[in-house]
Amino acid sequence: MTGPIDKAALRVYRETLPSDLRPGLKATVVPAAILFVASIFLISFWSLVIGVNDLGTSANDHLMRGLIGFIYLAMPILAVVLIVRGLWVRRGTRQFRLDRFARDNRLLYTPSSVPLLFPGMIFTAGHSALGRDIMRQSTGSTVIGNYQYTVGSGKNQSRHRWGFASIQLGTSLPHIVLDATGNNSLFGGSNLPEGFRRDQRLELEGDFSKHFTLYCPRGYESDALYLFTPDIMARFIDHAAELDVEIIDDRLYLYSKRDLSTLDPATWEWLVTTLDALGEKVDRWQRWRDSRLGDVAVVEGDSGMPRIVRPPRGVAATGRRLTKRTAWVSAVLMVAFLLLGLYSMLEDVVSWLLR
Secondary structure (H helix, E strand, O other): OOOOOOHHHHHHHHOOOOHHHOOOHHHHHHHHHHHHHHHHHHHHHHHHHOOHHHOOOOHHHHHHHHHHHHHHHHHHHHHHHHHHHHHHHHHOHHHHHHHHHHHHOOOEEEEEEOOOOOOOHHHOOOEEEEEEEEEEOOOOOEEEEEEEEEEOOHHHOEEEEEEEEEEEEEEEEEEEEEEEHHHOOOOOOOOOOOOEOHHHEEOOOOOHHHHEEEEOOOOOHHHHHHHOOHHHHHHHHHHHOOOEEEEEEEEEEEEEOOOOOOOOHHHHHHHHHHHHHHHHHHHHHHHOOOHHHOOOEEEEOOOOOEEEEOOOOOOOHHHOOOOEOOOHHHHHHHHHHHHHHHHHHHHHHHHHHOO
């Protein structure tokens, strides 16, 4: 992933990239030209209005000269940075290296993807979602990539970017989330895009709760204990303590705030080791059955010998999705502000009428 590149092969590959990964020269040069012209205009304008040549030797005059000089230098430098960045993106070097890496490891590579149709929480959050550098096995059992989406609109919008890895499980399981405590904010707040009701939290034995906050649907506590045996908890602590984990339907997702589909060989080595270590243990989860879908029974077989009939694979409706936390605090504050504003307005109206 870091070796020399065949320039001829790179030119051929570059032509296959979608347009959003190969912006035209116009999209690169025009913003840079605007910045350059704007810097000249601002300097000329300030020279006429302020009179740079008339500035004295006081501290304020030196500060003004420094400010004008900074803007004069900063805007052209920023223009050059934009041009260099645009030309680098157009090269497609990153995508070319990842494509060759995927071919060498029998993976399918998609440099840019429309929103991924996964039920995981990062794939259902926000809008204007886009997948980048998606690696997947031909069977779809393992998918690794980067994902971004936008929350809010206008001046209040913010973009969120995640790295993710997903493996397919042998059966559908209850919706379970492991919120890693190691990547929480400075004040202990979760970095997950969704919050869940606190009555769904389950404390597990040992040190597991020091590394993860586990959420499972109410009534599925014993099922979570069956799935997360001490040896499986140890695997998650040893290999995924900095990752958030979600089990939903028949897939397991690992979430990270940094790219997981990357050109860094060390990241790939760590990620593959993590997926292999978890996969060895979670294979046993295929034996789990939801008792709410039926009881285990012993019936007479076709040959007259008794046989065990187990419930079908799947999860009852109550266990398929966690209950999200309602932002009631924000709602109460909003209503309080509205009532306060209404009271103030009515008070002004009454005072005007009583004059």
